[in-house]
Amino acid sequence: MAYADGELSGAERVEFERLLESREDLRRVVARERELAVLGRLAAGPEPMDAEWRALEQDHVHRAGLGVGLTLVLGGLALGAASLLYLLWSAALPLALQAGATATVVGTAVLLLRALRARLRTRPLDPYTGVRR
């Protein structure tokens, strides 16, 4: 693609970039072209341990360990946060303290979800996620 390869003239580039602003399909094509260009310049061959890592990723015990571990950690964190909020509201504490702590927890969760939403929207257009080393 001429644009991704930097082969367009100044006026053509400006015109294409104007099109990019409004065309999601074009943005995805450019991102894909850039991803291929980046991967293409990584010329080093595979390393001996690569095959073992791929085998581990397919290994049922290894995969199950990841799933069980993540579920326990995330579940534990959610349960811990819920318990803290319950303790906070069931204890005889000043209302301002209860409201402030709850607002902090909820606000942090909202900001985290906002950051996550932005990352999920931009990730398909990030041509560097396929780079491994």
Next chain:
Amino acid sequence: MIVVTTDSIPGRQVVATLGFVRGNTVRAAHAGEDAAAWLKNMVGGEIEEYTKLLAESREQALDRMIAEARARGADAVVGLRFESCEIAGGCAELLAYGTAVKLA
């Protein structure tokens, strides 16, 4: 676009120096990768999550530098260098810079 770490390109003549070009980025691994990296740190060996993070940053910084050189009408970038520093824990900041030149 030719990009080299040397100050000249053998067999090619530099006819104009267009100036300093650079590209930088700061990237982070997500919390899951940080947790995996922390666990791998305890058992040793390569931490692939951070190898990948650094490689992503290197390529993005390089692309941004090349984009600036292209915008200036350069044929090549000579004297390429990389700089890295830590802005925040778990983040990789990479700065790629060099001199954009026009070739005969």
